[in-house]
Amino acid sequence: MRDTTYQYIDGSWIEGESNDEITVRNPAEPDEPIVSFPGADQEQARAAVDAAEAASDQWAAMAPADREAILYDAADRIEAQLDSLAETLTREEGKPISSSRGEVSRAAEIFRFFANDARNATGDTVPSNDPDTFTYTIREPLGVVTLISPWNFPIATPSWKLATALATGNTVVLKPSSETPMIAKRLVELLADAGVPDGVVNLVVGSGSTVGDHLTTHEAVDGVSFTGSTGTGRHIQKTVADRGIPIQTEMGGKNPLVVLPDADLEAAAEAAIGGSCGGTGQACTATSRLIVHEDVAAELTDAVVERANALSIGPGMNDPDMGPAVSAAENETNLEYIEIAKEEGATLLTGGGRPEDMETGYFIEPTVFTGVESDMRIAQEEVFGPVLGIIEVADFDEAVEVANDVTYGLSASIFTSDMTSSRAFTRQVEAGVVKVNGTTTGSQIQMPFGGMKASSSETHKEMGQRAHEFYTHEKVIYRSD
Numbered sequence: 001m002r003d004t005t006y007q008y009i010d011g012s013w014i015e016g017e018s019n020d021e022i023t024v025r026n027p028a029e030p031d032e033p034i035v036s037f038p039g040a041d042q043e044q045a046r047a048a049v050d051a052a053e054a055a056s057d058q059w060a061a062m063a064p065a066d067r068e069a070i071l072y073d074a075a076d077r078i079e080a081q082l083d084s085l086a087e088t089l090t091r092e093e094g095k096p097i098s099s100s101r102g103e104v105s106r107a108a109e110i111f112r113f114f115a116n117d118a119r120n121a122t123g124d125t126v127p128s129n130d131p132d133t134f135t136y137t138i139r140e141p142l143g144v145v146t147l148i149s150p151w152n153f154p155i156a157t158p159s160w161k162l163a164t165a166l167a168t169g170n171t172v173v174l175k176p177s178s179e180t181p182m183i184a185k186r187l188v189e190l191l192a193d194a195g196v197p198d199g200v201v202n203l204v205v206g207s208g209s210t211v212g213d214h215l216t217t218h219e220a221v222d223g224v225s226f227t228g229s230t231g232t233g234r235h236i237q238k239t240v241a242d243r244g245i246p247i248q249t250e251m252g253g254k255n256p257l258v259v260l261p262d263a264d265l266e267a268a269a270e271a272a273i274g275g276s277c278g279g280t281g282q283a284c285t286a287t288s289r290l291i292v293h294e295d296v297a298a299e300l301t302d303a304v305v306e307r308a309n310a311l312s313i314g315p316g317m318n319d320p321d322m323g324p325a326v327s328a329a330e331n332e333t334n335l336e337y338i339e340i341a342k343e344e345g346a347t348l349l350t351g352g353g354r355p356e357d358m359e360t361g362y363f364i365e366p367t368v369f370t371g372v373e374s375d376m377r378i379a380q381e382e383v384f385g386p387v388l389g390i391i392e393v394a395d396f397d398e399a400v401e402v403a404n405d406v407t408y409g410l411s412a413s414i415f416t417s418d419m420t421s422s423r424a425f426t427r428q429v430e431a432g433v434v435k436v437n438g439t440t441t442g443s444q445i446q447m448p449f450g451g452m453k454a455s456s457s458e459t460h461k462e463m464g465q466r467a468h469e470f471y472t473h474e475k476v477i478y479r480s481d
């Protein structure tokens, strides 16, 4: 019998009690569902927060070295199960198996890196004006933190939220995307096996509209860390505003890659296709606008189209260059945007539909448009599929103006061999992550990650040396005893 217990509350795996049915499909072979189960209801969401609250004092009081040891153990367990975790990830999300292996391996690395926060998230000793007063700061856990994650990096994203929150002494409720509950369940099982006590990590799998508000507005919730679309993030910002608790929202993107005439065009074309089609374009940092100087537009466009046409497409388990979109709905959205771009007058150079002879999975061709204008919807709205729009510009200033001409501000890249241009770009572009001669995608965990404008609440960035700041209060102490 298939396991349908996806809710983990206070150390017990139980069935959801709502009428929402969650069905997991392999996006490459969606006809036969992998599993179907009831989502959590509102009482279960609230019970998960209650359990986290009850476990809070004990977890916060545990010696930092003991919390750190549990997280190291979790990392070892992730690594020991790398192959089967990667298979689970590919079966429910669709990405190529080598990408899944990379993501699982990164999850282990994340747990190791942030495990150290248990001992390293320190305060400061500050010189005092008064010799009889000792002045210093300490960092204390927020308490109960709700972690909400999307489906596109379904083990890495929960891992960096969980690892930092747990290391710094918080208890959590994790709500993963309903597209990818299987990998979330396995991650939570591994944490429990590693010795995370009952109630410290709770898992609620349910529809955002049923459980979401209960997980963010419950009076015991002390913070919310959300990654997902800007629409959902904005909704959560509004719902928690009344309580004024810390909230971190990392949201959508419409990321530009600028190419100047002095650039290495082969490298730029490689980055543009890697950035737009890697992960089937389903990355918040995906390259969606290729902003190219008119002098090199023709040559670059040829190189981009050649690379797009060379990509292999297929089921993730066959390890192609590009797997399917995650769901039928996402793929329909991709195809709708392609029609919108055509209607707006953009010229389709390659792709634009489902690949021939691949009617069953949610497959889509790598798609490149030229003749894109900055005010077109294809240049303004996040598509979240392998669709690249080429925008020609006359000079550097126009390139920056177009790059900034969107509501989003997550990542941006420039290809140039001129240091003056690259320096000016890093200063002028409105993006939280800026690359010079690199793809808009990809990040290193020791570097902070997060956006600007509609891409982020910009409170505290995730990852990096100071990710723990979001998960901790800084208390300022004056002691004259």
Ligand code: NAD
Pocket: 148, 149, 150, 151, 152, 153, 175, 176, 177, 178, 206, 207, 208, 209, 211, 212, 213, 216, 227, 228, 229, 230, 231, 232, 233, 235, 236, 250, 251, 252, 253, 283, 284, 285, 382, 384, 410, 451, 455
């Ligand atoms: P989504 O906004 O639809 O869902 C994200 C999560 O929010 C899911 O777990 C969902 O169930 C939950 N949710 C939905 N309604 C809710 C509510 N009312 N209250 C609480 N939670 C609710 O996003 P998605 O489709 O899963 O992911 C794709 C989006 O995520 C894209 O826009 C992408 O750019 C963005 N993303 C951003 C980053 C980043 O770091 N900036 C990283 C990855 C993905």
